[in-house]
Amino acid sequence: MSSLNEWLAPELTDWRRAHLERQPVVIEGPSGRFVSIGGRTALNFSSNNYLGLTNDPRVKAAAQTAVERFGTGATSSRLVAGTLTIHAELEAALASWKETEAALVFPSGYMASLAAMTSLVGPGDAVVMDRLNHASLIDAARLSRARLLVYDHADADSLRQVLRRAPQFRRVLVVTETVFSMDGDLPPLADISEAVCAVPNAVLMVDEAHATGVFGARGRGIAEHLGIEAQVGVWMGTLSKALGAQGGFICGSRILIDYLRNRARSFIYTTALAPASAAAALAALRIIQAEPERRQQLLATAQELRAALRAAGWDTLRSESHIIPILLGEVERALAVAEALRAQGIFLPAVRPPTIPPATCRLRISLTAEHTTEDCQRLLTALNAVKDAVA
């Protein structure tokens, strides 16, 4: 035991000295518009509960009913005895919402991406990714053992350049997020999909983790928003953000889903999504379909807040969404601003490496449909009050 600790302790000490050690803040109760931390209430700008559904009475009731009906766990893998009617209903509802032939759900979005990428490509193939893609996509690409090629962030010309190498590979899977999780910007997805379609052995996979429920007339994401859904081969989303539940999904052709069900190790060798999560996601999906005003209001508030932050001189990068970064640079500065906000009753922790590149530390505002114009005003006032202190 002592040698184990000797291996690990020096690195922990280094992280601590560099202000990079992570210590989760404990939230005492629901994570909503407000959170309670250490007995104090703070206005919360850091949850991915984009449509406020995680505390919606209808979503909670659906989860409770599922516990009564199915118990608290799915008890086994989907392919053994873990497929419950609630999984089948959720998959049918997701496919019908997305207008794809089929859908498959997973215990997390991370596992959904892992399933798709490790099943579809392998040695002799290539995965082509945006430089800023999420860690789950990088991990999946590595685990697939396909060659990993990277193009410049949100740059279709750079993608075209990389795709010139496509004839060297059997299959090429091009993967991008549709709303980038740390910058809140959007890739030029129509241009990207055009570049992919021009290559005979290439297929497009989109990670709509942050766009699902938020963008598009029916809330299906950026591919819907831009009218390019037919060009997407593999459509990944999460049940854990706007849907307020837990889990992930892949939508696509019947053949794709049949294939994944037979091949994807992160589908097969793990216990099925908990019934309460599946039921909560299904209830949330109904609300997303019936109440478009939630996403409309969210995007309108986000637009106002971005404009106000920019007018006040904050660098919000190229955000075009409900994820709004405030670039602060070095870790000490980001921590100082986050701490000053906490003192004013605002919970907005700093994002540090390795989640983002060094010296691009930031606050990442994650706006939800529950936030009001007054909440945004309060945030702006608090930020502007600390501005001189950290200049």
Ligand SMILES: *Cc1c(COP(=O)(O)O)cnc(C)c1O
């Ligand atoms: C959150 C996230 C995921 C993972 O989804 P989970 O359901 O939380 O596992 C995948 N991709 C991106 C871009 C994400 O932000």
